[in-house]
Amino acid sequence: MSRPDYAKERYGISSMIQSQEKPGKQCFLVLRQQQFNVQALVAVGDHASKQMVKFAANINKESIIDVEGIVRKIYVISLAEPRLPLQLDDAIRPEVEESCQEQKQTSTSQAIFRLQSGICHLFRETLINKGFVEIQTPKIISAASEGGANVFTVSYFKNNAYLAQSPQLYKQMCICADFEKVFCIGPVFRAEDSNTHRHLTEFVGLDIEMAFNYHYHEVVEEIADTLVQIFKGLQERFQTEIQTVNKQFPCEPFKFLEPTLRLEYCEALAMLREAGVEMGDEEDLRLYDTDFYVLDKYPLAVRPFYTMPDPRNPKHSNSYDMFMRGEEILSGAQRIHDPQLLTERALHHGIDLEKIKAYIDSFRFGAPPHAGGGIGLERVTMLFLGLHNVRQTSMFP
Known part of the structure; x- marks a missing residue:
């Protein structure tokens, strides 16, 4: 021809x-x-x-x-x-990180947000193929969903309400209603210091929840495989966008293993990390030649009230984080499905039981063991492309 x-x-x-x-x-x-x-x-x-x-x-x-x-x-x-106000030649300079309308018009920004759209599409496509059901959850709620103080309070007629920190409670209620496997894509609000390269007060959450049969690692493997399928899809379908971004922001190609590397960290190491003490673990991780891995068994004290304690060590929990290029992109755990233990943990965290009564009651009529996690879309985009500020991957930071 x-x-x-x-x-x-x-x-x-x-x-x-x-x-x-x-x-x-x-x-x-x-x-x-x-x-x-x-x-x-x-x-x-x-x-x-x-x-x-x-x-x-x-x-x-x-x-x-x-x-x-x-x-x-x-x-x-x-x-x-x-x-x-800002010429396009200035907007594409690597040192310009603050978002503005002119930056959105550059080829680099076009590539970033087209790839980000691809992440959402691949996330949805992969999970639907795995038998998950997509759900939509409330964003104005009656109680802090994570049990902490970092929530936005809003006036709700004559009462106070809160912007949802996550769809966590609603995902679990769907599992209790025998949906088995659910996911959702939507805004998440965190009233915390966002003056860092990786935090936003409002971001897009990609959330997963599913029942399991024998061990919560079944869920860990399912989530990790979903992310691997996303990475593969991006490398196969978005090479033009990746190359466009790399021209302005060069970086090494994103690497991952199959199956995903999972490491268990002891309580002491986790606490030292929280205190900012460097342990040289990044050097050790380079031996595995991967940019994507899972850390398992975090201390119970640093996890939300609904996190299942480790039955072998009550100071630890059946919880995990997933990392890309050394930075966390997902936090997840097995959830408590026993209403009595859930009540005790909520009281321990100082949560008003009346405000989460419907949530706790949903476990009184039979609830399967289940686990899940929440992924930050902007952070995944940033780290996959090797960028250095999450505001570069937020359309309206």
């Missing part, structure tokens, strides 16, 4: 003007449509007058134009301000 001769065809495109140069009686235009650029030439001749060349050279950058045929006609569809 012969290659078509596109030069003989006429085309019309709608795009933004990224830059212009006017050497003599011609004008070069760099036109951008999402993450792709094309160069056009307007030259004085049979198809363009001097006025056309001058007109093209003086259209404001970031204006949206229609280009018809072989650059015969240019229509300004949406005129940009003559002086932009």
Whole structure:
């Protein structure tokens, strides 16, 4: 099959003007449509007058134009301000990390958020293929879902309500209602210091919950496999986007193992990490040649009230975190499914039982052993691409 001769065809495109140069009686235009650029030439001749060349050279950058045929006609569809607050050349500099409208228009940002959309699609596709049911959960709730103080309080008529820290309680109630395996994608709110490279007060959570038969590691393996399928899908379907981002922010390709590496950390090491003491574990992890791994058996004291204690050591818990490039992207655990133990743990955390009565009651009519976890979408995007600030992967940080 012969290659078509596109030069003989006429085309019309709608795009933004990224830059212009006017050497003599011609004008070069760099036109951008999402993450792709094309160069056009307007030259004085049979198809363009001097006025056309001058007109093209003086259209404001970031204006949206229609280009018809072989650059015969240019229509300004949406005129940009003559002086932009931040030029596109400045917006794509690696040291510029704060998000703004101009940054969203760069090829790099287009690639980042198209890949992020792919993560959501692959997450949903993989779990539906595994038999999971997608659910939607309330975001205005009557009690702090994690039992902590880091919640946003909102006025709810004559009472106080809270923005959900996670869909945790509702996921579990669905498991108790015999849904067996559920997931949801939605906003999560955390009233905590977000002045770091990896924290946001509002982010998108990818949450999973499922019943298991014998051991909570069945769930750990299911979640880890889901993430591996996402990594594979990104590498197979989004190479153009990955390469576009790497041109501006070079990094090593993301590496992972099958099956996923799972390590058990003792209580002392976990507590030293919480205190910020370096133990040299990252050097040890390099021996495994993977950017994705699971840490298991965290201290019970640092986990939410609904976390199942380790039956072999009550100071530990059946909980786990998952990491990409050394940073946490998922926190999860086996949940307490016994209402008496759940009540005791809620009281231990100072939670008003009346406000979570419906949650506790859902376990009184038979609840299977179950576990799950919550993934931060923006953090996964950041770490997969090797970026250094989660605000680069938040559309509106």
